[in-house]
Amino acid sequence: GQQLNQSPQSMFIQEGEDVSMNCTSSSIFNTWLWYKQDPGEGPVLLIALYKAGELTSNGRLTAQFGITRKDSFLNISASIPSDVGIYFCAGRPSYGGSQGNLIFGKGTKLSVKP
């Protein structure tokens, strides 16, 4: 089935640093979403994107819907300790192969630098 390639798989952050992650697909998507999962909890929606080139912010988080419609990016500015967790991209392919359901990336795990 359709897969999303999310990178990096993991990264360490130091308080105050900016963080970037991205998600790519082999086919065109018409919706991109970014979720965050805290330990022991389910994912929570952070940002939703609907149009190619769209740039949307939610506090220190900014996400972009790639121009090619095959990728999306998430940036976190001035990271703080509570940013740790797993970030998932999710999207809906325009060809309809997922029956309308979302396809999730494998996640980017953010941890604090030791």
Place this chain on the structure above:
Amino acid sequence: NAGVTQTPKFQVLKTGQSMTLQCAQDMNHNSMYWYRQDPGMGLRLIYYSASEGTTDKGEVPNGYNVSRLNKREFSLRLESAAPSQTSVYFCASSEAFPPGGNSPLHFGNGTRLTVT
């Protein structure tokens, strides 16, 4: 506000045993979903119910059955558990189908299942 409630939180089964994972939502949502989360694999859809009275297979339905008992409740059954079904299972709901930014998925806190 409870949101999406899953029971149990933890479960250990022996190979071949059966069990049902329960899920209930109190947000009057029309659509409900079961996902499994495995390390390095992200979230994969097992089954979903776009509306009360309907259920459909997702990406990885083999070995599972579901029941949309009513608008609030959507259960997942493992008839004969296998070690490959060791995973964290998440139930989710959305106001409408398909899920997205306007009808976001609301997840429960998961059931951690180990099959030995």
